[in-house]
Amino acid sequence: MGNASEIFKFTRLSIIWLCLIFIPVWLVAYAVGIFIPYFLIKDQQNIFFDVFQALVPIIAVLVFIPINAMFMVLFERRGLALFTVRSGPNRVGVDGLLQTAADAVKLLFKEDITPRGADIAMFTLAPITFFAPSVFAAIPLLAAVTNDHPLFHIVNLPTGIFYVLAASSVPVVGIVMGGWASNNKYSLVGGLRSAAQAISYEIPLVLSLVSMCMMAKSLDVVQIANQQAGGILDWNIFGGGALRGIDKFIALNLVGNTIDAKTILDAAYPSGILSYIAAGVLIVCSVIMFLLYLTGACAEINRIPFDLPEAESELVSGYNTEYSGIKFAIFFLAEFTNLFIVSSIAVVMFMGGGGNPIPAWLLDPWWPSFASSVGPMFDLVTAKGLMLVDEHTFFPALWVIAKTYAFVFFAVLIRGTLPRFRIDQLMDFGWKRLIPLSLIVFLVMAFARVLVNVHLVMPAGGAP
Amino acid sequence: MENLANLAEINAASIETWMFYVLAALAIPFAYGVILDKAIIRSGFLLIGVFGAISGLFLILQAQFIAMAQIMIYAVGITLVVVIALMLTNPRMDLDLKPAAGNSKLTGFVVSFVLFAVIYLAIRSDAWPIKGELPAASNVAVIGQAITGQYSLPFEFASVLLLAALMGAIMLAKNEPVEPEILEYSEASGAASDAEAEALTTAR
Amino acid sequence: MPKFSQQVILGMAYAVVAAIVSGMYYSGALGAGLVSAGITLPADVASFSIVALLAAAAIFMNASPLVVLSAGTFFGFFVLSVHQEEPLVRYLCLGAVLFSIGMYGMVASRNAVRVLMSIELMLNAVNINLVAFARYVDPSEVKGQVFAIFILTVAAAEAAVGLAIVLAMYRNTATVDMEQFNLLKW
Numbered sequence A: 001m002g003n004a005s006e007i008f009k010f011t012r013l014s015i016i017w018l019c020l021i022f023i024p025v026w027l028v029a030y031a032v033g034i035f036i037p038y039f040l041i042k043d044q045q046n047i048f049f050d051v052f053q054a055l056v057p058i059i060a061v062l063v064f065i066p067i068n069a070m071f072m073v074l075f076e077r078r079g080l081a082l083f084t085v086r087s088g089p090n091r092v093g094v095d096g097l098l099q100t101a102a103d104a105v106k107l108l109f110k111e112d113i114t115p116r117g118a119d120i121a122m123f124t125l126a127p128i129t130f131f132a133p134s135v136f137a138a139i140p141l142l143a144a145v146t147n148d149h150p151l152f153h154i155v156n157l158p159t160g161i162f163y164v165l166a167a168s169s170v171p172v173v174g175i176v177m178g179g180w181a182s183n184n185k186y187s188l189v190g191g192l193r194s195a196a197q198a199i200s201y202e203i204p205l206v207l208s209l210v211s212m213c214m215m216a217k218s219l220d221v222v223q224i225a226n227q228q229a230g231g232i233l234d235w236n237i238f239g240g241g242a243l244r245g246i247d248k249f250i251a252l253n254l255v256g257n258t259i260d261a262k263t264i265l266d267a268a269y270p271s272g273i274l275s276y277i278a279a280g281v282l283i284v285c286s287v288i289m290f291l292l293y294l295t296g297a298c299a300e301i302n303r304i305p306f307d308l309p310e311a312e313s314e315l316v317s318g319y320n321t322e323y324s325g326i327k328f329a330i331f332f333l334a335e336f337t338n339l340f341i342v343s344s345i346a347v348v349m350f351m352g353g354g355g356n357p358i359p360a361w362l363l364d365p366w367w368p369s370f371a372s373s374v375g376p377m378f379d380l381v382t383a384k385g386l387m388l389v390d391e392h393t394f395f396p397a398l399w400v401i402a403k404t405y406a407f408v409f410f411a412v413l414i415r416g417t418l419p420r421f422r423i424d425q426l427m428d429f430g431w432k433r434l435i436p437l438s439l440i441v442f443l444v445m446a447f448a449r450v451l452v453n454v455h456l457v458m459p460a461g462g463a464p
Numbered sequence B: 001m002e003n004l005a006n007l008a009e010i011n012a013a014s015i016e017t018w019m020f021y022v023l024a025a026l027a028i029p030f031a032y033g034v035i036l037d038k039a040i041i042r043s044g045f046l047l048i049g050v051f052g053a054i055s056g057l058f059l060i061l062q063a064q065f066i067a068m069a070q071i072m073i074y075a076v077g078i079t080l081v082v083v084i085a086l087m088l089t090n091p092r093m094d095l096d097l098k099p100a101a102g103n104s105k106l107t108g109f110v111v112s113f114v115l116f117a118v119i120y121l122a123i124r125s126d127a128w129p130i131k132g133e134l135p136a137a138s139n140v141a142v143i144g145q146a147i148t149g150q151y152s153l154p155f156e157f158a159s160v161l162l163l164a165a166l167m168g169a170i171m172l173a174k175n176e177p178v179e180p181e182i183l184e185y186s187e188a189s190g191a192a193s194d195a196e197a198e199a200l201t202t203a204r
Numbered sequence C: 001m002p003k004f005s006q007q008v009i010l011g012m013a014y015a016v017v018a019a020i021v022s023g024m025y026y027s028g029a030l031g032a033g034l035v036s037a038g039i040t041l042p043a044d045v046a047s048f049s050i051v052a053l054l055a056a057a058a059i060f061m062n063a064s065p066l067v068v069l070s071a072g073t074f075f076g077f078f079v080l081s082v083h084q085e086e087p088l089v090r091y092l093c094l095g096a097v098l099f100s101i102g103m104y105g106m107v108a109s110r111n112a113v114r115v116l117m118s119i120e121l122m123l124n125a126v127n128i129n130l131v132a133f134a135r136y137v138d139p140s141e142v143k144g145q146v147f148a149i150f151i152l153t154v155a156a157a158e159a160a161v162g163l164a165i166v167l168a169m170y171r172n173t174a175t176v177d178m179e180q181f182n183l184l185k186w
Helices: A006-042 A049-085 A098-108 A120-145 A149-157 A158-170 A172-181 A187-218 A221-229 A244-255 A262-266 A274-300 A326-348 A368-377 A395-417 A423-451 B002-009 B010-038 B040-060 B064-088 B100-124 B141-148 B154-171 B179-187 B192-204 C006-029 C029-037 C043-060 C065-081 C088-106 C112-136 C142-174
Strands: none
Touching: A006 A395, A049 A098, A049 A120, A049 A149, A049 A326, A049 A395, A098 A326, A120 A149, A120 A158, A120 A172, A120 A221, A120 A326, A120 A395, A149 A158, A158 A187, A158 A326, A158 B064, A158 C006, A172 A187, A172 A326, A172 B040, A172 B064, A172 B141, A187 A221, A187 A274, A187 A326, A187 A423, A187 B064, A221 A326, A244 A262, A274 A326, A274 A423, A274 B192, A326 A395, B010 B040, B010 C088, B040 B064, B040 C088, B040 C112, B064 C112, B064 C142, B100 C088, B141 B154, B141 C142, B154 C043, B154 C142, C006 C029, C006 C043, C006 C065, C029 C043, C043 C065, C065 C088, C088 C112, C112 C142
């Protein structure tokens, strides 16, 4: 471990950040959602009372995204430095915390060049088309992240995951638009590659998420996240809740309860040995679907090993060759935001959302009392019974951010490890391997799901 | 927090009306841009504007599922395919084309105006059987049951159609020289399959 | 500050005038004026013809046809639909307008891909009608939305096959001009 001290600094930086990220978002949400309506307007019949409260989700997202993207850039650079045994940026601020802010200031003051022969309207519109959908995609996830807090309840859409998918499929249009409007051959090729890649890899991506919706019988992200509460065995990545019966069985033997074991196992696995086989099949299929999601997501957001649209060595960074100044900054910001959103979709759909990874029966003796005593410490000012940070909101949000950064770390690890695909390999891999595989796995899951009672909900009467 | 619910009810009808006209004011110029813009690739991108505005209309009409499908399939999928096809054919050609014969434009204008007049008079001619009830907030389940129950046969036909269209599009767009393959085939497989090779050549 | 050509400025002037006319119609001032002038024409027909005549005049004065047609169509559509009692009629009118625009594009364009784009436009106009019917006529079973889904699939298939045909034609004839596609002519 030659660079143990670097690893320590990297971990310290991440933990500091995880603590810091909540403060601005909390302040803004408190100001707009509680302070202005309850202390300045006061009159609950006033239309602005509702307007300000309805604005909370979008303002929280608009504050969160730039600050978060700034840290993600630093996270990626420090992470890559870690894998290549370097130091990375560490001069500006504490451990280089302000490095990206300095870079952003530099980018904003650069001259904004429009190349000769470019279509000016399209050239300006392209970064906006690339960035705006990711803001829209983040909004319904906010309801899942904050565990359906009343202030964020307005963005809890019944078709949540479909909305997120639709919004996150739009950015590729911005890439094609920018590639064409730049009046540059490299940019055009980058844009076309991006379009082909996004269309082909969208199919396995959507199928993997649809299979999880099939398990959950819902398109609502909050519902899907809440179904996975109760420990790592209930997460969708392990069979979409097929292990819930086993989980309850273990809990029963450890904690002790009035219902006997056979009732629980029969309720979860109604067809005997066939059901156990089906549960095993579901677990294998879910893991495959999760890997398919990761591959499709990497291709969708143009990360290495699928970063052909901006391959520096072939296309001199592709669609954003001609961009400079603030437009380039927006492209850069949107790229990292997309990475964050894709990771948080993975967390909400596969990794239990805001749930705790430790099984509930281990935590039950002490966690609820601990949470309810720690939670209010973060809520310095309560207003009219509205607690912006309580144990039902704060800990899920913390878990989601931590898990999402684990995915981001994984993406950085892949970037530091794998070489780039060739375009024909990419297309072959997509159309001849991933799409048939995802279709077959989806079919198998649909059949296996009938035999298992996934996400088992026990009748009232005291199962754990 | 009941106040948040009240927000939707404040003068909902008039907000809906004005949203409708704003979206229409977006959709109509974009649609004209699609059919009149000189740079044809730009008109391909303007198509996204039309589809986006129409998906906004679907949201007003309480059809969230269709609105999202519209964004995913039309505004991204189909438009990208159209733009790629425009780039593969010669996009500068539209600028070089001789202006279309005058009577083609005149015919188009007369046809479309008469069409609009007929449809408008038909719309106005009779009262519609409006039902006052509001649709459910989420009708995805209703649509799913309709597709897999009452309309399962058309649904199967649609999937067969999509498969056929996929294969047909690949076959049509494939650009491979056929001649050398057939020669190799007949050489390799010997005299027995000469008839087959001949049949293939004739079929071409 | 982008520079606008004289044509575009003229078109925008037309748009402002048309907006004033339709605003007068919306507030009822135009109808009152017609009555006091002793003209028996219905107010919507009168304002629609004013907008249309002004559009013809603007085109004659060499204004930008894109701006004039967009503004004229929107404000004509506005005066024809804004005072209708049923909201359904508004949606059907918008569907008719977009369908007619698509029809014009299909008849008048020479580029084959643009013809396909016009067809997509017409299919979308039909979708507006179906979803509006589902909302106002059949809100419980939303059959219109089911039909709209089938139209989406058919449109996707049609776009793929149509564009593949255009590509094949382009490969053989090196043109996408509709008037050159006359292989089957005799």
